[in-house]
Protein backbone atom coordinates (compact mmCIF):
# COMPACT_ATOMS: atom_id res chain seq x y z
CA UNK A 1 0.00 0.00 0.00
CA UNK A 2 1.26 3.45 -0.95
CA UNK A 3 0.14 6.94 -0.04
CA UNK A 4 -1.43 7.30 -3.50
CA UNK A 5 -3.72 4.34 -2.73
CA UNK A 6 -5.21 6.04 0.31
CA UNK A 7 -8.18 7.63 -1.46
CA UNK A 8 -9.34 4.29 -2.89
CA UNK A 9 -8.68 2.50 0.40
CA UNK A 10 -10.63 5.08 2.42
CA UNK A 11 -13.58 4.89 0.00
CA UNK A 12 -13.89 1.18 0.84
CA UNK A 13 -13.03 1.56 4.54
CA UNK A 14 -15.85 4.10 5.02
CA UNK A 15 -18.36 1.81 3.33
CA UNK A 16 -17.60 -1.39 5.18
CA UNK A 17 -16.93 -0.35 8.80
CA UNK A 18 -19.13 1.56 11.26
CA UNK A 19 -15.96 3.04 12.79
CA UNK A 20 -13.51 3.34 9.88
CA UNK A 21 -9.80 3.83 10.43
CA UNK A 22 -8.72 7.42 9.79
CA UNK A 23 -6.40 8.25 6.87
CA UNK A 24 -3.76 9.12 9.50
CA UNK A 25 -3.98 5.69 11.02
CA UNK A 26 -3.34 4.12 7.60
CA UNK A 27 -0.45 6.51 7.05
CA UNK A 28 1.14 5.71 10.39
CA UNK A 29 0.76 1.98 9.74
CA UNK A 30 2.35 2.39 6.29
CA UNK A 31 5.21 4.35 7.80
CA UNK A 32 6.06 1.43 10.10
CA UNK A 33 7.75 -0.52 7.34
CA UNK A 34 9.84 -2.61 9.76
CA UNK A 35 7.14 -5.03 10.89
CA UNK A 36 4.01 -4.09 8.95
CA UNK A 37 2.75 -5.40 5.63
CA UNK A 38 -0.13 -3.60 3.87
CA UNK A 39 -1.31 -4.85 0.48
CA UNK A 40 -3.85 -3.57 -2.01
CA UNK A 41 -5.84 -5.50 -4.61
CA UNK A 42 -6.47 -3.67 -7.87
CA UNK A 43 -8.51 -4.25 -10.99
CA UNK A 44 -6.68 -2.19 -13.58
CA UNK A 45 -5.99 0.95 -11.55
CA UNK A 46 -9.00 0.74 -9.27
CA UNK A 47 -8.43 -0.26 -5.65
CA UNK A 48 -10.88 -3.06 -4.87
CA UNK A 49 -9.48 -4.34 -1.58
CA UNK A 50 -6.69 -4.19 0.93
CA UNK A 51 -5.35 -5.96 3.96
CA UNK A 52 -2.71 -5.48 6.60
CA UNK A 53 -0.61 -7.37 9.06
CA UNK A 54 1.73 -6.72 11.99
CA UNK A 55 4.52 -9.19 12.68
CA UNK A 56 5.60 -9.72 16.28
CA UNK A 57 8.37 -12.26 15.86
CA UNK A 58 6.77 -15.68 15.76
CA UNK A 59 3.23 -14.29 15.78
CA UNK A 60 1.60 -12.13 13.15
CA UNK A 61 -1.71 -10.33 13.54
CA UNK A 62 -4.10 -9.39 10.73
CA UNK A 63 -5.13 -5.81 11.47
CA UNK A 64 -7.55 -5.18 8.62
CA UNK A 65 -8.93 -6.83 5.50
CA UNK A 66 -11.68 -5.44 3.30
CA UNK A 67 -13.03 -5.74 -0.22
CA UNK A 68 -15.17 -3.21 -2.09
CA UNK A 69 -18.80 -4.38 -1.67
CA UNK A 70 -19.21 -4.28 -5.47
CA UNK A 71 -16.39 -6.79 -5.84
CA UNK A 72 -17.06 -9.11 -2.92
CA UNK A 73 -17.42 -12.89 -3.36
CA UNK A 74 -14.91 -12.93 -6.21
CA UNK A 75 -12.14 -14.47 -4.06
CA UNK A 76 -10.28 -11.18 -3.67
CA UNK A 77 -10.42 -11.56 0.12
CA UNK A 78 -8.91 -15.04 -0.27
CA UNK A 79 -6.09 -13.71 -2.41
CA UNK A 80 -5.36 -10.92 0.07
CA UNK A 81 -5.35 -13.27 3.06
CA UNK A 82 -3.19 -15.76 1.17
CA UNK A 83 -0.61 -13.09 0.42
CA UNK A 84 -0.71 -11.65 3.94
CA UNK A 85 -0.02 -15.08 5.43
CA UNK A 86 2.82 -15.68 2.95
CA UNK A 87 4.31 -12.35 3.97
CA UNK A 88 3.95 -13.27 7.65
CA UNK A 89 5.81 -16.53 7.05
CA UNK A 90 8.54 -14.71 5.13
CA UNK A 91 8.92 -12.44 8.20
CA UNK A 92 9.33 -15.47 10.48
CA UNK A 93 5.78 -16.00 11.75
CA UNK A 94 4.69 -19.43 12.95
CA UNK A 95 1.17 -18.37 13.94
CA UNK A 96 -1.33 -15.78 12.75
CA UNK A 97 -4.15 -14.27 14.81
CA UNK A 98 -7.01 -11.84 14.18
CA UNK A 99 -10.22 -10.49 15.67
CA UNK A 100 -13.59 -10.59 13.96
CA UNK A 101 -17.09 -9.54 15.01
CA UNK A 102 -18.96 -12.53 16.41
CA UNK A 103 -21.79 -11.91 13.90
CA UNK A 104 -19.45 -11.59 10.88
CA UNK A 105 -20.03 -15.13 9.66
CA UNK A 106 -18.84 -14.40 6.10
CA UNK A 107 -15.41 -13.29 7.28
CA UNK A 108 -15.27 -16.19 9.74
CA UNK A 109 -15.93 -18.64 6.89
CA UNK A 110 -13.13 -17.05 4.91
CA UNK A 111 -10.76 -17.39 7.87
CA UNK A 112 -11.91 -20.98 8.43
CA UNK A 113 -10.76 -21.87 4.92
CA UNK A 114 -7.29 -20.77 5.97
CA UNK A 115 -7.37 -22.89 9.11
CA UNK A 116 -8.18 -20.14 11.62
CA UNK A 117 -10.02 -21.48 14.66
CA UNK A 118 -11.80 -19.54 17.43
CA UNK A 119 -9.65 -19.38 20.57
CA UNK A 120 -11.38 -16.74 22.68
CA UNK A 121 -13.72 -13.79 22.94
CA UNK A 122 -12.94 -10.14 23.69
CA UNK A 123 -16.02 -8.71 25.36
CA UNK A 124 -17.45 -5.55 23.77
CA UNK A 125 -14.32 -5.12 21.66
CA UNK A 126 -16.33 -3.32 18.99
CA UNK A 127 -17.89 -0.71 21.29
CA UNK A 128 -19.39 1.27 18.39
CA UNK A 129 -21.74 -1.63 17.67
CA UNK A 130 -21.75 -3.16 21.16
CA UNK A 131 -20.36 -6.39 19.89
CA UNK A 132 -17.84 -8.97 21.06
CA UNK A 133 -14.84 -10.02 19.02
CA UNK A 134 -13.99 -13.59 18.32
CA UNK A 135 -10.23 -14.14 18.46
CA UNK A 136 -9.14 -16.56 15.75
CA UNK A 137 -5.80 -18.24 15.44
CA UNK A 138 -3.89 -20.55 13.12
CA UNK A 139 -0.65 -22.36 14.04
CA UNK A 140 2.24 -23.84 12.08
CA UNK A 141 1.78 -21.58 9.08
CA UNK A 142 5.45 -22.07 8.26
CA UNK A 143 5.11 -25.89 8.19
CA UNK A 144 5.09 -28.01 5.04
CA UNK A 145 1.51 -29.16 5.60
CA UNK A 146 0.15 -25.62 5.87
CA UNK A 147 2.17 -24.46 2.87
CA UNK A 148 0.53 -27.27 0.89
CA UNK A 149 -2.87 -26.07 2.08
CA UNK A 150 -2.04 -22.53 0.93
CA UNK A 151 -1.02 -23.80 -2.50
CA UNK A 152 -4.30 -25.70 -2.71
CA UNK A 153 -6.27 -22.56 -1.84
CA UNK A 154 -4.31 -20.52 -4.39
CA UNK A 155 -5.15 -23.06 -7.08
CA UNK A 156 -8.86 -22.59 -6.37
CA UNK A 157 -8.67 -18.91 -7.23
CA UNK A 158 -10.04 -17.78 -10.59
CA UNK A 159 -7.82 -16.50 -13.40
CA UNK A 160 -6.82 -12.93 -12.73
CA UNK A 161 -7.02 -13.42 -8.97
CA UNK A 162 -4.67 -16.40 -8.67
CA UNK A 163 -1.11 -15.50 -7.62
Ligand SMILES: CC(C)(COP(=O)(O)OP(=O)(O)OC[C@H]1O[C@@H](n2cnc3c(N)ncnc32)[C@H](O)[C@@H]1OP(=O)(O)O)[C@@H](O)C(=O)NCCC(=O)NCCS
Nearest residue numbers: 016065066067072073074075076077078100106107109110
Ligand atom coordinates in the same frame (compact mmCIF):
# COMPACT_ATOMS: atom_id res chain seq x y z
C1 LIG B 1 -14.76 -10.40 4.67
C2 LIG B 1 -14.38 -9.91 3.26
C3 LIG B 1 -12.99 -9.28 3.30
C4 LIG B 1 -14.37 -11.13 2.31
O1 LIG B 1 -13.90 -10.70 1.03
P1 LIG B 1 -14.44 -11.36 -0.33
O2 LIG B 1 -13.49 -11.00 -1.41
O3 LIG B 1 -15.87 -11.03 -0.52
O4 LIG B 1 -14.33 -12.91 0.04
P2 LIG B 1 -14.01 -14.13 -0.96
O5 LIG B 1 -14.76 -13.98 -2.23
O6 LIG B 1 -12.53 -14.30 -1.04
O7 LIG B 1 -14.65 -15.31 -0.10
C5 LIG B 1 -14.03 -16.57 0.06
C6 LIG B 1 -14.94 -17.45 0.87
O8 LIG B 1 -15.19 -16.88 2.16
C7 LIG B 1 -16.55 -17.10 2.54
N1 LIG B 1 -17.29 -15.84 2.51
C8 LIG B 1 -16.81 -14.60 2.19
N2 LIG B 1 -17.77 -13.67 2.33
C9 LIG B 1 -18.89 -14.34 2.72
C10 LIG B 1 -20.22 -13.92 3.03
N3 LIG B 1 -20.59 -12.63 2.95
N4 LIG B 1 -21.11 -14.85 3.42
C11 LIG B 1 -20.74 -16.14 3.52
N5 LIG B 1 -19.50 -16.61 3.24
C12 LIG B 1 -18.59 -15.71 2.85
C13 LIG B 1 -17.12 -18.04 1.50
O9 LIG B 1 -16.81 -19.36 1.92
C14 LIG B 1 -16.32 -17.64 0.27
O10 LIG B 1 -16.26 -18.64 -0.70
P3 LIG B 1 -17.51 -18.78 -1.77
O11 LIG B 1 -17.80 -17.41 -2.30
O12 LIG B 1 -16.96 -19.75 -2.78
O13 LIG B 1 -18.65 -19.33 -0.96
C15 LIG B 1 -15.44 -8.91 2.72
O14 LIG B 1 -16.73 -9.48 2.88
C16 LIG B 1 -15.43 -7.55 3.41
O15 LIG B 1 -14.69 -6.66 3.04
N6 LIG B 1 -16.30 -7.40 4.43
C17 LIG B 1 -16.39 -6.10 5.13
C18 LIG B 1 -15.19 -5.84 5.98
C19 LIG B 1 -14.96 -6.97 6.96
O16 LIG B 1 -15.89 -7.46 7.59
N7 LIG B 1 -13.69 -7.39 7.09
C20 LIG B 1 -13.29 -8.39 8.02
C21 LIG B 1 -13.03 -7.76 9.33
S1 LIG B 1 -12.46 -8.97 10.52
